[in-house]
Amino acid sequence: MTQIRSRPRSELFAAGVLVTATAILVAQFLTATPTAVVVGDESTRLGTVGWQFGLHDVVVIAVAACAVGASTTALLNGIGSSSATSADTTCSDTSTQESTDSTSSELLQARRQEWETVSERLASNEEQVYQAVLDADGVLPQSEIVNRTELSKATVSRTLDSLEAKNLVERKRRGMGNIVLLT
Known part of the structure; x- marks a missing residue:
């Protein structure tokens, strides 16, 4: 009998964000605006020189890339698996660490x-x-x-x-x- 292991909602959410953001990135790169060379007042088109991204395209690409990076990092680190430990090790101020320790002991x-x-x-x-x-x-x-x-x-x-x-x-x-x- 095969046992199906359920995933926490946070992992499913991160996976969904990863897939969606990757799809958005691919779509944005495939729909870049071609740059055309125009000569004269009558707009005679000589040809396509390259591809250009507008401000909207750049913002969408940047946000999607950040979402891909964050969701991938969350999935690779196993979301929330050692949040109390990482919080204790990243605090350099002793008073902050003491308050973190007391809070974590209350939670424990x-x-x-x-x-x-x-x-x-x-x-x-x-x-x-x-x-x-x-x-x-x-x-x-x-x-x-x-x-x-x-x-x-x-x-x-x-x-x-x-x-x-x-x-x-x-x-x-x-x-x-x-x-x-x-x-």
């Missing part, structure tokens, strides 16, 4: 409460695996789950399949293994 506590209520509604193996990831603040290598729960690799893998189907966890490939994230 709020998420932890949500996750704990979810944990109470799960089956035995699901609860063990979910609780192991929860105890690690929502991020844990799959191999570590096997060590912490004393379940077999196959049981952990099947349990994660079940939790992924319920949109409670997400597995991301990292090197030779997987990182499990609570959603």
Whole structure:
């Protein structure tokens, strides 16, 4: 049985922007205005010298190119996968970093409460695996789950399949293994 993995809306939106902006770029480049050489008052046309873009064309091309770049970057970076980590590393001012840390710890506590209520509604193996990831603040290598729960690799893998189907966890490939994230 093939399992279809749903994509987050942000990834679908970025993919849609990428396709649309690329189509706009192609259309703009294919519809450039030819430059003609005209001699005399009667507008005798001697031929086409090259192609010219008007101000409107340049603005549309620039906006579409920015949209292509932004959506491609978002898709390649896996939209929002490590926003808290990147926010902490880019802050150089210590006061800003302290406020970011306190905000992220408040968010973590709020998420932890949500996750704990979810944990109470799960089956035995699901609860063990979910609780192991929860105890690690929502991020844990799959191999570590096997060590912490004393379940077999196959049981952990099947349990994660079940939790992924319920949109409670997400597995991301990292090197030779997987990182499990609570959603």
